[in-house]
Amino acid sequence: MATDRIDIRHVARLARLALTEDEIATFGPQLGNLLTFVDELRELDTDNVAATAQVIPSRNVQRADALRPETMLSREAALQNAPQAQHGFFRVPRIIAEEG
């Protein structure tokens, strides 16, 4: 059964998403049902079929390695929406733990 295939806690960890017990109880079966639904793709023959990542013809887009002032944000504008900023930088909680 599809519900049993998905370890919802593991997936939530990969997604950096904390879930409550209620959400785990809700999302687990819903995702299981959705997986059952998408399983119908198995019956579609895709041997020797190329994967389509973009439907229109695309090519690598390159530009000169030069500043484009018209699209650059000032430091002030870049920090305008920061939850916390200090001395012109984004401020975040400690990342590197103390030893021991």
Add this chain to the structure above:
Amino acid sequence: MTDPVRDSAIAIARAVNAREASAAEIAETMIPHVARADAELDAYLELTPELMRAHAARVDARIAAGETLPLAGVPLAIKDNMCVTGTTTTAGSKILEHFIAPYTATAVQRLLDAGALPIGKTNLDEFAMGSSGENSALKRTRNPYDHERVPGGSSAGSAAAVGGFEATVSLGSDTGGSIREPAAFCNAVGFKPTYGRVSRYGLIAFASSLDQIGPFARSVEDAALVYDVMGGHDPLDATSVDRPLEPSAPHLRDDLRGVRVGIVKEFATSDLGAEIDACYRQAYADLEALGAELVEVELPTAKYGLATYYLIAPAECSSNLARFDGVRYGLRVDAADVGEMYEATRAAGFGPEVKRRILIGTYALSSGYYDAYYVKAQKARTRIAEDFARAFERCDVIASPAASSPAFGFNAKTDPVAMYLMDYYTIPVSLAGLPSLSVPCGAVVPDGGSRPMPMGLQLATPLFTERALLGYAHAYERATRHADRLTPRTMEMEGSMSLRAPSGNRA
């Protein structure tokens, strides 16, 4: 003088360019009208009257200096997943509730430069994920034709604003049907151009290989006008197509002689109920009466569209939404370390539908499942696109329903898969990247309802054939004029009997 509430964009622009009306007068008419009407509809998350006045003054100055502007004085609503400098840009989410955009999306900028007046930012399903508008974390927008029913999603507010006469034109974004389905629900024309035709720079991404900005309007002519202004290559978007945009406006046609209209065998409408089936049969008969030849075409892989979409779109969403981590913008929930901060911020900031899609996308991309789900879906997309290409060897345009029902009541669909089925007809078209639109095609009284609700006819054509598509839709619209037969409730309340001026011919 023009009536900015009821007139077409073409008529308004003509009047302003001819100095029969000023943009300032239009702004001063629309601002109180929208404030009053939106108390009922809740189409807008933010009204921007000062911005509208500032743009109106600029337009009037440019007209006085001798310029002619294609959208002079045209009231414009903008889906709130598009950045407009200085406006709150929320994507309908708590995680961006207080985000102020530091730049303006290219599509919006081109319309403003052409003389459009920004009324405000419209409500949407959170991060454009939904088929009803009910997934907005901030507001519930009502259907302008029955306030107890949904406006459709995800471009809920943009569709409701145009259908409810709170904007002349608006912008939406369509990933799997998010322009066409709400347009059908709200009696509007909703147009999704070929993927890559309109720049996505400044659009908050949901599923990058599918997202496309497009217009809502009350006529095909107005939709074509907006598209002609905002389409075309943008070096700021690497997926923007670098090929000339053929103006669609001069090629709007009056009949369908010599046009082969494909009716998809697998999209038979008899399962949709007798009244809906009759509505679409009449629409196909009307196309034939205009001179079109109806041909049956097959899309055997279309039935895999939903499954394909609900792997590809969540996979891309899980990747795109990884940027919302509480560091640089948006909500932050404080925690002892940065990992906990990420998890708590995203838990508090995202709503249930977004979480559901992030989880399924993360799963589909995770080690051990990537080939079985994500790559398989990408191959299925190839098969679907190939089916369309084969179908277009036999026809010029494919006609089908835009949605499987008219607008339904709030909370009517609680099962996610049942909700996803609403997009059955639009999703395969999106996976193939095709240009497509929904044009009003009649009305039915839905189960449990007492008022006739609008229906939409979806038309789709091969890649990069917007000009032909808009021409076909224009011919159908001119012959049938279904949109004119319904009056939104807010306008009934104002006692308006005659809502629409005759469609203006393009100068």
